Amino acid sequence: MPYIEASARHRQLVAAARIALAREGVGNTSLRAVAAEAGVPLGTMQYVFPSKELLLRAVLEDVIEETAEVFRAAADLDGGLEHALRRGIAEFWSRLVEGRGNMQVIQHELTYHALRSAGMEGLARWQYERYGAVVADWCQQAAQRAGESCAVPFAQLARLVVANLDGLVMQYVSDPHPARSRQDLEAVTEMLVALAGVRGDGVVAADRAGRPYGKKR
The missing domain is CATH 1.10.357.10 (Tetracycline Repressor, domain 2)
Structure with missing residues (x-):
């Protein structure tokens, strides 16, 4: 996976979370779902955002x-x-x-x-x-x-x-x-x-x- 600066990764994951939240709602959106939406490993997701x-x-x-x-x-x-x-x-x-x-x-x-x-x-x-x-x-x-x-x-x-x-x-x-x-x-x-x-x-x-x-x- 190519290196992406922390600020850019942060924006990428927030954008993916907005899409997932609009589709699933707050209660049904997990870190795993956002990682999938962003196309990144769950570990990368948890490194940037350790919690929901x-x-x-x-x-x-x-x-x-x-x-x-x-x-x-x-x-x-x-x-x-x-x-x-x-x-x-x-x-x-x-x-x-x-x-x-x-x-x-x-x-x-x-x-x-x-x-x-x-x-x-x-x-x-x-x-x-x-x-x-x-x-x-x-x-x-x-x-x-x-x-x-x-x-x-x-x-x-x-x-x-x-x-x-x-x-x-x-x-x-x-x-x-x-x-x-x-x-x-x-x-x-x-x-x-x-x-x-x-x-x-x-x-x-x-x-x-x-x-x-x-x-x-």
């Missing part, structure tokens, strides 16, 4: 970072806060939800597994902190560039963006109905835009820590 828990942690971390990167890349920050919200939410849905229901199921399954597993609880908390921080950051940047203010703290707005998307995702994977889901997504977007109460008058807004932010005129 370590593998599941790596997969969840990988999924979290992928989702955070989509959030970060999706928002157009040059059109103001409302535009960033609309663009970011729509891009998230089209890139990570539609046609990827199995992976969304696995992500939620991994989150619940982390909450129930000793030593992994913090990973579930970090997941939502990560998403919230990314969304809050681009909301704040979009508002700053446009000289706008937000009616609520950016951290709160971000938490509600994530919470609403989470609920819509679960409805979508439980009962796939693309047209209806798009309508609901648009309705939720309007609610979040209304909550943001975007103003371009330079009123001081609040940053993620609740401190005053923006410029006065």
